[in-house]
Amino acid sequence: MSKVIKIKKGLDIKLVGTAEKILKKAEQAETYAVKPADFQGIRPKLLVKTGDKVKAGAPLFFDKFQPEVQFTSPVSGEVIEINRGERRMILEVVVKADPEIEYESFGVTDSKSLTREEIIAVLQQSGLWPSIRQRPYSIIARSTDIPKAIFISAFDTAPLAPDMDYIVKEYGDEFQKGIDILSKLTDGKVHLSLNAEYPPADTFTKVKGVEFYYFKGPHPAGNVGVQMNKIDPVNKGDIVWYTYAQEIIMIGRLFSKGIYDASKIIALAGSEVIHPKYFKIISGACIANLVKDNVTKDKPLRFISGNVLTGSKIYNEGYVGYYDNMVTVIPEGEYYEMFGWAKPGFNKFSASRAVLSWLIPGRKFKLDTNLHGGPRAYVMTGEYEKVFPMDIYPVQLIKAIMIEDIDLMEKLGIYEVDEEDFALCEYVCTSKAEVQSIVRKGLDLMRQEMS
């Protein structure tokens, strides 16, 4: 076994509703959507209008800042809706799927002889380019850059996260193909981080052309940012790319079959799911069929594309996000609790022992979306540090962002982080600060200043 890196700081939030390892093929969703909000820092320009017919892999919109990057339809069908929000911002481009999917052909049978430029062009046309992101800023990679290295996190430690080893086990060939393609994009190494807690899938361990790392410890050990920080930190001037297992499998499929086949496996989990299981779906699917007769009915629910810490809220039977490998359903927490701050809180979870639920060890919790208090000034210290394993001072960085001090942010390590790395800080914060949005604000500010 190669190097095992031990993460000590962090927090595993044990929730009720882990997905059982049973794979079901979901009934095909009627509609699919691509959501520009999934992609940080782009300005979408539409290429279709309602009523247009598209094939799977046909472009729906592109990014004004990087016109060659296209965002394509995951299925063939008819564009039926373009939902807009405030200031006509595009929220969703909805495609009604054909019963049989027709694919655009990208004609890439002989992938071995492809050059870097050709690979990038195919990825960009097919709509898979956005699956490769970069640090700093956590935005879609720019094809003009040559990254120092490519990082892949092959496991997820977030609450209720799907078991990636289970998800990828049948896709060894596609994964290898994807890795071969990726390694042509960098002059440096491809780092593959695996979990050291239990034996990883053969798909990962038998792959060639990567550097293996093993990580042990609580969440956020599975975060790619933490892994970068431990393996080879991102410095000023560096650019590294990162992506995830299912996206690599899609890339592998694209370069062996020549089509954009966005099928992936997601976990449907959370305390309000009656039968939490794994489902094979196509990226961007409407969740209606997944949750039909499979969630509790008597109370308001929160549907989340992604995990409870970093996922995005799905409104009215919306769509699974581009990057997400799970859908979580938890209860909404819109209730008043009399003297709640003084109750022992046996049914609540806290990183501190001020809430008495630690008295019953090993139990799993059914947590809701209540904020459990009001926002306050920063008073407590040392809380973030307990759940933040990077060699960075989290509170000081947050404060540097709040005062918009570019120089200080840079020195305190803003290039190395992403919102998701601060998700646990946000969770534990007794002052109920919106830490992830603050970090995103800092990253956006930094990007404007540096470009």
Add this chain to the structure above:
Amino acid sequence: MNSLRKFVDKIKPQFEKGGKFEKLQSTFEAFETFLFVPNTVTTKGAHIRDANDMKRTMIMVVLALVPSLLFGMWNIGLQHFYATGQEGGTIVELFWIGFKAVFPIIVVSYVTGLAIEFAFAQIRGHEVNEGFLVSGMLIPIVLPVDIPLWMVAVATAFAVVIGKEVFGGTGMNILNPALTARAFLFFAYPSYMSGNAVWIHGMSAGEGIVDSYSGATPLAEAAAGNIDKLPSVAEMFFGTIPGSIAETSTLAVLIGAALLLFTGIGSARIMISTFIGGLVMGLLLNIFAVNPFMEIPAWEHLLLGGFAFGAVFMATDPVSAAQTPKGKIIYGFLIGFLAILIRVINPAYPEGVMLAILLMNVFAPLIDHYIMEANMKKRMKRAKVSA
């Protein structure tokens, strides 16, 4: 519960913008959230949040202070009996004497402080922060028992306005508010804050005091060179000695410390390093001892005066302490180190804990600055592109 909630919902609009009592909005919010944890749900970022909040955190600290406070009240009765030469006295009797003396001070401290906090919160359009729940309890604990109530009010007002609000309110202050109040009285009204008479209830009034009774605290005796008059180690540990209202019992402080450390609210780094700092200074003094005071065993210093109380409850105030993990260790160590140094070497002040903590409060940002600087240098060194 439902009827109360309905009532609150009914009167709520009057306190919102445009309502009849909009000027009391912060006050209303404070009382509403005291009664009910709000129904706010997460909108962005993490969808679930920790069950711990500022109210619970602060209440935990207040709970940790309760053993010291209860013991202190009883001890006031006990010392009063010693001074007046009375024998016996049940626990309840003794406690009642202390309670009658201390309770008004607590009330004055809370009423003054919270009134100012509520007013400032309203002016700034903020929520009322819970920090004063702790400060309001700390202030009485570190004062002499016979302090006039108007002084408590003035000192509390000074601490809240000058110590805290002028810097921007809760979370922004440089000095520990409770110690600011004490320091203010210490320098403004020294005759009420030092000497031998102020520590015993009823002694300043002078009625019925036994002639030979001095009322001096152990540290005052030690400073005067009367080392033989020091109480036994057991007395120092349990705290049956004269002193401020509720800081004498090391045992009660340790119970509080256990609660703070166990819940993860108090910083173990600061507490432990403060004790180590005190011990190191004590040992150094032992080595170079030229007078009996310097010969007091180093570990006994940790039981004397307000050292333990300061280390556990004052030095650990998260806002005025150093904030980086390494910084906390340095900060705590220097507090302990300086506290014993001031205590033993300085002739003017019999106790050094308060001044050591206030001094290090001022230096805490500097300590953090150098800790952060080291981290930044490391990061910049790694980079190939220069900044």
